[in-house]
Amino acid sequence: xxxxxxxxxxxxxxxxxxxxxxxxxxxxxxQTVGIIGANGAGxxxxxxxITGHLTPSKGSIHFENKDITGLPSRDIVRLGISRSFxxxxxxxxxxVLENMRIASAIANSRDSILDRLFRPIDAPGAVVEAxxxxxxxxxxxxxxxxxxxxxxxxxxxxxxxMAVAGSPRLLLLDEPTSGISIEExxxxxxxxxxxxxxxxxxxLFVEHDxxxxxxxxxxxxxFYDGTVIADAPPKAVLADPKVQTLISGTQRxxxxxxxx
Amino acid sequence: xxxxxxSSLLGALAFIAVAAVAPWMPPWLVSLATIAxxxxxxxxxxxxxxxxxxxxxxxxxxxxxxxxxxxxxxxxTSVRDVFVVILAGAIxxxxxxxxxxxxxxxxxxxxxxxxxxxxxxxxxxxxxxxxTLGSTDGFHVEAGTFFGxxxxxxxxxxxxxxLVLGFSAVMAWLVSLYFRSVAGSLSNPIxxxxxxxxxxxxxxxxxxxxxxVVSGILAxxxxxxxxxxxxxxDPAMAYWTTSGGFVFVTILAGAxxxxxAFVGSLVFExxxxxxxxxxxxxxxxxxxTVLLLTILFLPEGLGSLYGRLRRRKDAxx
Numbered sequence: 001x002x003x004x005x006x007x008x009x010x011x012x013x014x015x016x017x018x019x020x021x022x023x024x025x026x027x028x029x030x031q032t033v034g035i036i037g038a039n040g041a042g043x044x045x046x047x048x049x050i051t052g053h054l055t056p057s058k059g060s061i062h063f064e065n066k067d068i069t070g071l072p073s074r075d076i077v078r079l080g081i082s083r084s085f086x087x088x089x090x091x092x093x094x095x096v097l098e099n100m101r102i103a104s105a106i107a108n109s110r111d112s113i114l115d116r117l118f119r120p121i122d123a124p125g126a127v128v129e130a131x132x133x134x135x136x137x138x139x140x141x142x143x144x145x146x147x148x149x150x151x152x153x154x155x156x157x158x159x160x161x162m163a164v165a166g167s168p169r170l171l172l173l174d175e176p177t178s179g180i181s182i183e184e185x186x187x188x189x190x191x192x193x194x195x196x197x198x199x200x201x202x203x204l205f206v207e208h209d210x211x212x213x214x215x216x217x218x219x220x221x222x223f224y225d226g227t228v229i230a231d232a233p234p235k236a237v238l239a240d241p242k243v244q245t246l247i248s249g250t251q252r253x254x255x256x257x258x259x260x
Numbered sequence: 261x262x263x264x265x266x267s268s269l270l271g272a273l274a275f276i277a278v279a280a281v282a283p284w285m286p287p288w289l290v291s292l293a294t295i296a297x298x299x300x301x302x303x304x305x306x307x308x309x310x311x312x313x314x315x316x317x318x319x320x321x322x323x324x325x326x327x328x329x330x331x332x333x334x335x336x337t338s339v340r341d342v343f344v345v346i347l348a349g350a351i352x353x354x355x356x357x358x359x360x361x362x363x364x365x366x367x368x369x370x371x372x373x374x375x376x377x378x379x380x381x382x383x384x385x386x387x388x389x390x391x392t393l394g395s396t397d398g399f400h401v402e403a404g405t406f407f408g409x410x411x412x413x414x415x416x417x418x419x420x421x422x423l424v425l426g427f428s429a430v431m432a433w434l435v436s437l438y439f440r441s442v443a444g445s446l447s448n449p450i451x452x453x454x455x456x457x458x459x460x461x462x463x464x465x466x467x468x469x470x471x472x473v474v475s476g477i478l479a480x481x482x483x484x485x486x487x488x489x490x491x492x493x494d495p496a497m498a499y500w501t502t503s504g505g506f507v508f509v510t511i512l513a514g515a516x517x518x519x520x521a522f523v524g525s526l527v528f529e530x531x532x533x534x535x536x537x538x539x540x541x542x543x544x545x546x547x548x549t550v551l552l553l554t555i556l557f558l559p560e561g562l563g564s565l566y567g568r569l570r571r572r573k574d575a576x577x
Contacts (some may be wrong), residue, residue, distance in 0.1 A: 051459075077461035089459065091452040102449055105442045106460045113470055116443040166461060 004029045004170055004202050005050070010059030012045055012226075019045040020226045023059070027202060029169070032193070034213040034234065035206045037223030038247055043206045044086070046223070047172045050204075051083045052076040063170065078111055082168035086175040086206075088159035092148035096139060096158055099147055100130040103165035129165070136195045137161040152179050153188050160192055164199060171196060173205035177212060185209060189216055210238055222247055268436065271519050275429045282418055292529050294421045294489045297428045300525035301482035303509045304435050305475030308444075310515040312471060313451035317373045318380030319506050321360070322353040322476040324387070324498035326483030327401075329353070331493040332393075334402030342404035342423060346484040353480020357473045365469040380498055387495035398494025401487050420489045427481060428522060435478075436518045443470060508547075512554050514561015524562050 005027040012020040020042040027033055037043045048054040050061055052073035060069045068076055091099050104126040109116050134140040137157045142150060147158065156176060163171060176192060177185040193216050196203055207213050213220055213234055220237040222230035224246045230237045237243055282290060302323055309316055326349035333345050360379050367375055388396050403416060411419040438444040446467055449457050454464045487493050496502060505528070513524025531550055535543035558564060 072463075074458050074461045074463055077459055083459060085455075089453055089456040091449045091456065093452055094448060102445060103460055105445070106462060109442050111461070113443065113466070117438070117441050117470075119442045120440050121442055121445040122440070162456070162460065 002029055003027065004064060005204075006062040007050070008060045008062075010049055010056040010061065012042075012049060012054060013057045018226050020049070020056075022227050025221060025228065025231070027170075027204070029202050030200060032196075032203045032216060032218045033205070034217030034220045035204060035223065036208070036210070036213055036220060036237075036243075036247055041223035041247075042226040043223050044174055045226070047083065047174050047204070047206060050076075051081060051172060077166060077168075080167075080169040081172070082163040082166055082170075083172040084156070084160045084163045084174060084176060086178055088152075088155040090147040090155060090158050090162065093146065095144050095146055096134065096150070096154075097130065097143040099158055099162060100133055100165070101126060103162035104130040104133065107166040133161045133165060136198070138191050153184050156180065156188065157191065161195075164196070164201070167199070168201060170202045170204070173203065175206050175208065177207065177209060185212060186215075214238060267517070267519070268433065271432060271436075272429070274519070275425060275432075279422055279425050282421055287414065287417065288533075290417050290421050291489070292533060293526060294417070294424050295486060296526040296529040297424045297522060298482045298485035298489060299506065299509065299529075300428060300522040301431055301485070302479040302506050303513060303521040303525055304431060304518065305478035305482075306506055306510045307513075307515045307518075307521060308435070308438070308447070308471050308475050308478075310510055311447035311451070312468065314368065314468070314471075315373050315507060316376040316475070316503070317500065317507065318376035318378065318503050319475070319479050320498050320500070320502035321376070321380035321383050322357055322479035323483035323486070323502065323506075324380075324383060324493075324495070325356050326350065326353045326480030327487035327493045327497050328387070328393070328483075329480070330484045330487040331399060331401045335399070340402060340405045340410075341408075342406055342488060345404060345488070346427070346481060349484030349487075350477050350480045353483065354473055354477040356480075357476020358469075361469040361472040361476075364472055365465045377500055377503065380503055381500060384495050384498040384500075387498055394494065396495060398492060398496075401491045401493055403491060404488050420485075424485050424489065427485060431478060431481065432518045432522070438474065439518070443467060447471075508551060510561075511551065512561060514558070514563035516560055516563040516567065520561055520563025520566075527562065 003026050005025070007023060007025045010020060010023050011018070023046060035043050035046065045054065049056050052068070052071050052075070055070040060067060062068065063079060063081055066079065068079060091102065101121065105119070105121050105123065108123065108126045108129070109119050131140070134143055137160065139154050139157050139161065142154055147155060150158065160173065160176065173192070177188060180188055189212055205217070217234050220230070220232065220234045221228050222237050222240070222243045229246065230240045230243050278293070302319055306316065306319060329349040329352040330345045333339050333348055339345060364372060364375055387393055393399070403410070406419060446457060446462065450464055450467065457464050483497065486497070509521070509524050509528045512528055513520040532543065532547060535546035539546065554561070
């Protein structure tokens, strides 16, 4: 199995504050990696550096053997890395279908102003793709609802569906279940993960719920104070005493449930 | 018939109708409609930016460049063909929009509006101070020829009117195509959420730059046509009240449809000339009242009336 993402010694400092340091991670294709850690541990900073939202102060990031360190996010998206957001980023005044059609139409256009000037938004290919994506993420019945009126879970699914429109090979999900009720979390993750499996996408997801991490991740990165303190399969990481005291301490009940 | 096809057909019929009745229209109405439709092209450009959430308070910059380009070609060269001089006006305005776009495309909201205003006032200042450009009085624009043909008397006004209508029809069609393209469809998304647009792999700044150039070209064509129609240019064409007028018409017309720009511009010119006729001293008051009533009762402009009508018809059938 080849490696899709190679992160070497990246560091991010904001003035005197070190948000991330000494992070080295190698992700093979088709792996699903869970990222855990307390608030402020550097999880989102890590995601932001890979997706070009932040430029690392030091170190390098390679995607499919290409150096993508410091590229603007729109170029990184074009190369095949997409992301969803902790707070779903959709177009609130537009319907679910319009949101999805925009995403599909952009994915189908070439990266040139001229191509986008002469390509109609309702080209048949993009329309079919948009419908298929809504079906895949099971939100087709909301197609004519304005995004602003959607329940939180549906909006999250739309956000992820739009991120997947460009057929990325690597997808980063920043807290896909935040703001979702406990009863709905598992259902949402089932939909997302099975959709991503059918598209054969490598996934990195940030998650606070240890039970979900244990259920869906092949491997877990535990962040603490800006660096990775554990990197192993979920069982091993969740059983790590350092992880238990520093991260999952307050959530031990959940770990117990996951083990049971 | 699909909706775009129905709108295009309706628009084409409307243009043919207003072109056909011209010889029977009173001359003052021909002149008024000529200016109204020339200005409507500028408004089309404003609508493009408006949908993106941007309001340019200085669109007169490109309008004046288009007009002065035509006037200067008439003064310093022997080129008189209207199509050539209008093309030149469009190109100069487009280049100006491309250049100021490097700065403007990085700003949003009130900063965009004021920076655009500042740019237009710089041009106004230059025009006022430049003696060779006629200073505050401006100067005369040579009458144009149509492929060598030089219309006289009443036919000159009618020819210009038809010329303006022709450009209006073509531009309205092109802009409606643009709105259905991927680039044109991204207006609402940009207004809604720039982060999502960037993370779909699009540079928002570059897209806004493109919209600026398109709207600048439209304003340049509008200015060039206005210069040919009035046969005079002066710095007032770059002044902020001219820009304000375009914003006024955009509010009156609404950004919902292409056709509304033409109806809105015509209504604006009619109301203005009637108001000036009725109360020469206080005509701005009437215009202000119209604006107030529009914002209160037709917040989405005259264009929304057509949509309301059609919805009522669809509901009835």
